[in-house]
Amino acid sequence: MNKNKSNRFISEELMKHIKPRIFTLIILLLGVAINFSYAQTTAIKSHEIGKLWESMFASGSIPTYAPLADQMTYPGGDFRTMTRKNLVGLGIWIGTTDWKDSIGTYHSRYVSQGGFENNEARNFIKPTSNKKKVRNRLPNVTVNGNLEERFLDTRASSTKSSTIPADERIETKYNTDVGVQVRMRSFALANQNHNSYIIREYTFTNTGNINYDSAIELPDQNLTGVYFGFQYFMIPGGDRGHEMVRQNDDWSVYYGDQPGDTLRGIYYLYDGIADDNHYLGDDIGDPDKTTGEFLSPQYPGFGVLHADTSPTDPTDDRNQPSIVNIKSRTNFKSYDEGSSENDMYAELITPGFPGGTEGKAQNAYDQFVREPVAILSFGPYDLNFGESITIVLYEVVGSISQRLAIEAGREWIKGTLEYEGKTGDEAKDALIGTGRDSILLYAKRAEYAWSIGLKNLPTPPPAPDNVVIDSGPGKIELRWDSVADKPDWQTKEFDFAGYRIYRAEGGFTNIYSLLATLEGDSTHYIDRNVERGKKYYYSITAYDDGSKNTTGVKPGQSLESSPYYNRNFVTGASPFLGASTNMNQVYVVPNPYHVQGLAYGGTVIDDYNDVPRLEDKLMFVGLPSKAIIRVFTMAGDLVATIPHPNPDNANSVPESADEEWYQITENWQNIKSGVYIYYVEGWDLDGNPLGSTMGKFVIIR
16 A cells, blocks of 8 residues: 555544544534624624724623723724723722622622622623614725625624714613612714713612512612722733733823812823833833834823712712722732622722822832722712612723824934934933823813713714725725715714725734825725735725814814724735736745845734734735646645635735735644745636746745
8 A cells, every 4th residue: 555545544544533523523612602702792892983992891891801802992993903902901899888688698888899800790790781883884895805894893783873972882781789780881983083082871770680680689679878989900002012021010190170170080091111120221101122113102091071969969979989099909809809898898988099109109010009900989879779870981092193103113212203302211201291181182072072962062974885995907996885965963964075095004003194085976096006015904084074063172173984984904905917828927026035024014022913924925926817836845845735816815816917925834834944846837717728837935034
């Protein structure tokens, strides 16, 4: 028996034994996948319309184990891995006194700990619904015939409503073990002046229901000494900057009710200086050691818009929150750490650092201030059966722009950065420090929006739907549906003015620049300023003439639809040359290939998070309409077989002479340094054979 037949016989015998087990494993995996899919679609709803992205969990809390979710992501734009998270954990605590539980046990003090240290708090919280409504459906985006699909915010995950007061609303309901139902409504806006905050409106109702069904387990209970505590654990730019090496160097600030200032309380953090074990020198903003990009320029925070005076008096109580408890995470109590009910209740009624940790220690990483966590506690309330309390908060992030973080970081690492007469680290710190001005500005705008009513804010046109992006020879063509016939949502009058097209090169998380402004109702554009082999990502917005903007913070300003709503991200469009008619022009570029870890301007961490990496791309060029490419080692071992066109690559079309390969073998491994042989068989568009060709290329890693 020859070697090939022997291997085939062994394989067939093995399959007889393992097929049943594989089938069982597949069934189990399908069950897991179905449960995971169910959890993802029912437990999480996301806002991805503005600069600030956030996911709303059905449990009301945000766990610390970092699932696939937006967590105060700023700026948004990473549809795949949701980088630039600023929120690590969120919990809602409800404390009460002199309370009897459903089995009659008396508690002098008790806290229903709704996260975040106990994650989804399954022993305390029973989710009942989590639904999203939108004014305008998430647009369809198609690239070379392939429909794009987001991971979190999908077209199917929401329903359209013309009555919600914001562009998006998520309504989450859950019951707690103390018989208080929580209804949280979050609101997100496309308006460019109001897209850096998200409003959360909480209504707490004493229903007596402690589980999933409609039965009332605690009928006619009256709750006393009730406190509602909102616990936030934030880290600026956490998953891109210092969080990856646990520098624990953030300062926290609580600001509000200052003399002559109408701003209510707001809690925020910013990046400080790490210890010498992590970074020698001033690392405010967490500059990347290679590119200089500031990875943590954000100032994330949350603030207060309203708190009912009592269940019978819905006027705003400016004395709330009554307690501001800020301290190191390690010093906060949790049932999971063995804390008593009295200890937990004390967290709701005892202030920590009421003004934040800033200036309370020599260094932000000192043990008793590191990893600051805040609870804003509202109360005490007496909540009789059937009564409710409403508290309104907002999440907000201020920061320099992503473009400035990259460009100024590049200047800083070269030693050429100047800002307001300062140079070096002083210039860096002063520039990043403008994020404080930004967060306070956006906080003011959140207060303004809530005071006039969200429905009274001026609205931009909807984002164009059915965006079609097609690669062509030396061009990329874009088409979309008109929105010129859509009246202004607020005024019901027509104020449409035109469209803007933005473009990023290389990756969908890179910087988008304005490509074209189209006045009037033109729904077609050809981008000819493109290079063969590059990937391009687009966003198409609609803008109005500003004539109906009378209630905005900038009256008369033209308003623009969300630049995030119709981006392509799964597939980047690439121009190509027309297919060759012979096999005489096939070759590989670049050749030799030398690994370039930062060819597209990202950080090393960004580069190695993506597989395949853009930097590993090789191009087979000069191909006919149809081809089979085989790559061999010099010893004759088959490394990869690549069809052209490639059904796994949306940019691969029969009319193209190009085919991409990311140096990944059929076993999903990167090839090593060495000399490789390629052998190509070709056919024309009608399937007529054109012969074959072969050549060599060199890989240097």
